[in-house]
Amino acid sequence: MQKRRLSTSEIIYLSFGFLGIQMGFALQNGFASRILQTFGAEVHQLSWFWLIAPITGLIVQPIVGHYSDNTWTKLGRRKPFFLAGAILASVGLILLPQADLFIAFLPALWVGTGMLMIMDISFNISMEPFRALVADVLNKEQRTLGFTSQTILIGIGAVLGSWLPYVLSEYFEISNRAEDGTVPLNLVWSFIIGALVLVVSILVTIFNTKEYSPEELALIEKAKLKEVDQIEVSEPKEKAKLTDIFSDFLKMPETMKQLSWVQFFSWFALFGMWVFSTPALAQHFYGLPHTDSSSEQFNQAGDWVGILFGVYNLVSIPVALSLHKVANKLGRKKTHLYALLIGGISFLSIYIMPDRYWLLLPMIGIGIAWASILSMPYAILAGALNPKKIGVYMGIFNFFIVLPQIFNGIIGGPLVKYAYGNQAIFALMLSGVSMIIAAFLVLKVKDVDDVKTT
Numbered sequence: 442m443q444k445r446r447l448s449t450s451e452i453i454y455l456s457f458g459f460l461g462i463q464m465g466f467a468l469q470n471g472f473a474s475r476i477l478q479t480f481g482a483e484v485h486q487l488s489w490f491w492l493i494a495p496i497t498g499l500i501v502q503p504i505v506g507h508y509s510d511n512t513w514t515k516l517g518r519r520k521p522f523f524l525a526g527a528i529l530a531s532v533g534l535i536l537l538p539q540a541d542l543f544i545a546f547l548p549a550l551w552v553g554t555g556m557l558m559i560m561d562i563s564f565n566i567s568m569e570p571f572r573a574l575v576a577d578v579l580n581k582e583q584r585t586l587g588f589t590s591q592t593i594l595i596g597i598g599a600v601l602g603s604w605l606p607y608v609l610s611e612y613f614e615i616s617n618r619a620e621d622g623t624v625p626l627n628l629v630w631s632f633i634i635g636a637l638v639l640v641v642s643i644l645v646t647i648f649n650t651k652e653y654s655p656e657e658l659a660l661i662e663k664a665k666l667k668e669v670d671q672i673e674v675s676e677p678k679e680k681a682k683l684t685d686i687f688s689d690f691l692k693m694p695e696t697m698k699q700l701s702w703v704q705f706f707s708w709f710a711l712f713g714m715w716v717f718s719t720p721a722l723a724q725h726f727y728g729l730p731h732t733d734s735s736s737e738q739f740n741q742a743g744d745w746v747g748i749l750f751g752v753y754n755l756v757s758i759p760v761a762l763s764l765h766k767v768a769n770k771l772g773r774k775k776t777h778l779y780a781l782l783i784g785g786i787s788f789l790s791i792y793i794m795p796d797r798y799w800l801l802l803p804m805i806g807i808g809i810a811w812a813s814i815l816s817m818p819y820a821i822l823a824g825a826l827n828p829k830k831i832g833v834y835m836g837i838f839n840f841f842i843v844l845p846q847i848f849n850g851i852i853g854g855p856l857v858k859y860a861y862g863n864q865a866i867f868a869l870m871l872s873g874v875s876m877i878i879a880a881f882l883v884l885k886v887k888d889v890d891d892v893k894t895t
Contacts, residue, residue: 444580444653444661445659454649455578456591460521461635461642463754465534465560467602468635471716472559475743476538476624478734480550484720488853490718493558495843495850501565504686507838517652519570519577526566527643529794531636533560538632549622567643569839572874574810576823577653584823588816592761596754601638603751605631607744612642617744621735643862695769699886700818701841706879707781707814709845710788710872713853714807721744721865727795731863749804755813756808759793764816773888777817782811786871792866798857810876821888 447455466615474487509522516524533556540552572591579587609627612618619625633699653661723729731738760780766779768776787806794800801870820840 444578446580447578447583450652452579452583452587452590453594454646455645455648456571456575456594457864458527458567458643458646459571459591460594461527461600461639462523462530462564462571463595463598464602464635464642465530465598466564467599467750467754468632469536469537469557469560469564470607471603471718471747472606472628472631472743474716475719475734475740476540476745477553477630478549478559478720478739479619479622479624480540480553482550483547483702484717484731484863485854485858487720488497488712488716488850488857490554491712492847492850493554493561495645495712497558497561497565499843499847501562501838505566506569506573507572513655516647517809518655519574519652521646522570523567523574524643524647526563526568527639528563530560530567531562531639533557533563534636534639538629541623547725551819552601552819553842565839569748571646574652574820576660576819578650583625584820586765588823589761592764592812592815593758595819596756596758596761596812598638598642599754599757602631603747603754605634606747610744617740619735620736620742625740661846665890670693693834696821697834697838699882700838702882703777703781703879703886704798704818704838704841705845706875706882707810708842709849710785710879711814711869712846712849712877713872713875716789717851717857717865717868718749718851719743721734721869721891722746722749722797722800724864725792725866726794726800731865739844752801752804753808753811756805757812759787760809760812761816764812768817768820771819772887773821773881777813777821778815778883779879780810781876781883784822785875785877785880786872788876791869792871821886 459533468651473491474482477487477490478484482793486527503521509519512521514521530565531724537553537556537560538550539557543549543552575587575591576584606617606625606627609615609630610625615627617625617632626747720731722745723739724731727738727742727744728737729736764776771779783806787803787810790806791800794803818838856871857865857868
């Protein structure tokens with residue numbers, strides 16, 4: 442038995458939930474720092490609040506991956522996890538910008554931080570089972586196309602989330618001004634809309650995608666053993682245990698170890714951008730002091746960050762469409778290397794841009810890197826994994842996304858305050874250097890499925 446070839450529409454339905462997940466992520470990544478500053482956080486404290494995201498990912502994703510590998514329900518294998526995650530994340534999305542409603546009980550900053558934590562846990566519950574679902578359902582020939590399609594939907598969702606506050610303000614006349622300590626109405630409605638899109642898009646995948654049963658997967662695995670010698674698969678002698686995560690970590694494939702360093706420096710760079718872009722632009726291009734978090738100009742800077750984030754996500758869509766073709770010619774390694782180099786140079790160019798409109802240019806380069814980061818490492822990794830361990834290894838692979846974010850979260854704030862003199866723009870310069878390092882580390886990766894790796 443082999444995995445059947447899916448039609449284009451089936452591949453789209455398979456990953457459609459990622460549109461809603463990434464819309465929620467875009468709202469979080471683009472505007473959480475702005476919201477927390479509105480509720481009283483200082484610039485150098487932002488990275489500490491953002492530590493919630495990678496820490497929850499570090500804990501939650503391997504556990505969810507393990508149980509999704511070893512759970513089968515009437516709803517399926519992966520579906521129950523990303524449905525539950527979507528519902529919980531929608532609650533966090535709705536309440537984060539409205540945390541001041543609870544001020545009679547707790548400070549708005551505390552409530553906002555709590556909602557950010559709920560969102561992060563929930564997104565992590567949804568994320569890796571979704572990636573594992575793509576690896577479960579698609580055959581080797583369609584895997585790169587599947588992850589590329591996923592990247593396209595991620596890009597569409599991220600553009601919608603990033604641009605929504607600006608669109609609501611400019612075209613629907615929903616105010617982007619607010620009193621001190623409160624979030625503008627256009628941002629509040631953006632998060633509510635994002636929550637609705639998240640739930641609906643997840644349901645589209647659930648109702649239009651059929652998962653392989655454990656029995657079918659066993660037959661597929663046996664068939665693969667006859668064709669592939671380098672992947673060792675054996676029937677488990679006893680029921681898988683949660684503690685197996687630790688032994689699985691120690692036994693991770695060599696390709697995964699090599700990719701871990703690429704992921705570390707790539708996501709260190711991205712975390713710096715998400716956390717510090719709003720204060721960096723407010724200071725460097727709007728001339729505002731680092732203590733300003735409520736003026737009209739600060740809110741304009743925040744809306745413009747949304748536009749810029751939308752641009753890099755928009756660029757990622759056509760790039761993702763062409764990535765699998767480029768990878769077929771150059772190989773996945775060279776494709777990822779060049780994309781990361783372009784992204785790193787683009788980060789560094791932000792400092793010399795003459796005004797905020799010129800920032801659209803480096804966002805194009807960052808969009809190229811983003812498209813590759815979301816697809817190439819997973820396409821390379823999937824070919825090196827034991828089919829029975831895809832879920833848990835996708836979760837463990839997330840370690841190398843969250844650990845650099847934790848590291849940046851710990852040192853990023855103190856660097857901004859003590860090394861950069863509260864000038865957040867230099868945090869983006871460090872992101873550029875980090876992404877260039879990631880590019881050169883790609884050279885050490887072995888892609889077992891890629892005939893063009895040499």
